[in-house]
Amino acid sequence: MVIEREVLVVGGGPTGSVVATLLAQWGRDVLLIGDGGREGGLPIETVVPSAADTLERLGLQDALGSCASPGPLRHGRCWSNPTLELQDVHQDERGWRFRRPDLDLWLRDRARHTGVEVIEGARARGTLCPSGGGEVLFEQNGESLVVDARLIIAATGRSSGPPLLPVATRHRLPEMIALSAIVDCGDTDEDASVIEAVAEGWIWWLPFGDGRASVALFCDPSEVRARGREEVWKSALNQSQGAARGIDATPTRGTLATARIHQSDGGLLIAGDAISAIDPLSSQGLEKALVSAEETALAAQTTLLEDADLETMVDQRQRWEMRLFRLHRHQAVALYHAETRFGEHPFWAARHQLDADSIQVATRPTGRLTPAAELTEEPRWIRTGNRLAPRPGIRLSHSDEESIDQVGQVPTGVLLDLIGDELPMRELQQRAAGIPALIDQSPASLAQILGEMCRLELLIEN
């Protein structure tokens, strides 16, 4: 039997459910199929306070009441010095602790209520069509199921890759595995989450607020293979200065936690952790996955409305993910560099080898400015209602970043008109005074904008 649908979403985690829900809300005929597995990371995952805006924009604010409780009352850190520092958390800065299984169920339920047909317990086989549409084979209870969809969206999580996805790994941080267990912490629970660096990696202690806590060790899988899971776990926990020290539990779960970004080889839309997974140190994976779901739904809707071809939208998605991945990579690498006590241990040695690629600070240019030779005009796709619309933008032809449609408040088109060949700053400022869109810019703010363009290498200062 072949089921025909307009949109097929593969993977029933948060990303898949949110993409499917949005597209159904926008009038699409959507089928969501998941294998019933729960990849995710840990049974409880935290999100930062600013995620509330994202949840509200996506209409998911009720999930906070149904599947989350406020974050811990205190945060502890034992990083780059051997003393555990505990700090009270202000009410507004507590964020939330999501019960992941509840959240996943809630999101799938919401998808159903929006009109998405949901099939659970079916696993996609083979390779998802690189053209972005066509037939997909699923296996469910030993039976085969074939879906023929106009558009396919893959949301199959962190460990998915070839052969299921037609992708190659673009960037990867060193391999990481999370060993974890749920433990009783009883009356000693102080409702303090603690992050501690140890020789084998780092420990994350997260009380649930109900007498139980999750303890996770993020470590190097090659060290686990060489020394054995038990030994690595015990040795790490014995170094803990916090509640994790000496707990009597063995890890019940080993989850792949490597940060990496894929490069899509064809016209398949890929969303959430399936396209790019960030280092769990940031505690922002879930929010990033939800925003990636939203961006993917917009890209899908734009294609289905025939405002853009699929290849353009896949390229746009790839660039969007690349920008966020770089930002998170930079933050994670800076944090790993800040811990210098265990440099000779494999986990830390691998991370210290990474280039901290410090983000340059823009300075105000004073010399002559020339547009970069590789500057190309390419639209930037901006949300307009429930679709993406092109705006004039520029980027470097060799860059894998998104194009830029404005710098500060000034459209790039206006800036391109302003910048001639090798003009000194003073002359640029005189010209700017005659351009309507720049009349409000003081010489200082214009210099700041041009400095930012130099930092982005769109302009060269001689």
Ligand SMILES: Cc1cc2nc3c(=O)[nH]c(=O)nc-3n(C[C@H](O)[C@H](O)[C@H](O)COP(=O)(O)OP(=O)(O)OC[C@H]3O[C@@H](n4cnc5c(N)ncnc54)[C@H](O)[C@@H]3O)c2cc1C
């Ligand atoms: C150890 C660890 C801790 C983390 N802690 C946090 C945290 O505290 N806060 C935070 O914000 N983020 C955290 N994250 C990140 C967070 O878990 C992910 O960002 C989030 O789960 C991504 O959602 P997703 O839907 O893209 O993928 P997933 O949640 O992995 O969902 C993918 C779904 O697709 C299904 N699937 C896979 N292959 C197939 C197939 N062939 N056919 C059908 N279905 C398939 C899977 O079974 C799964 O249900 C953590 C991650 C890790 C690894």
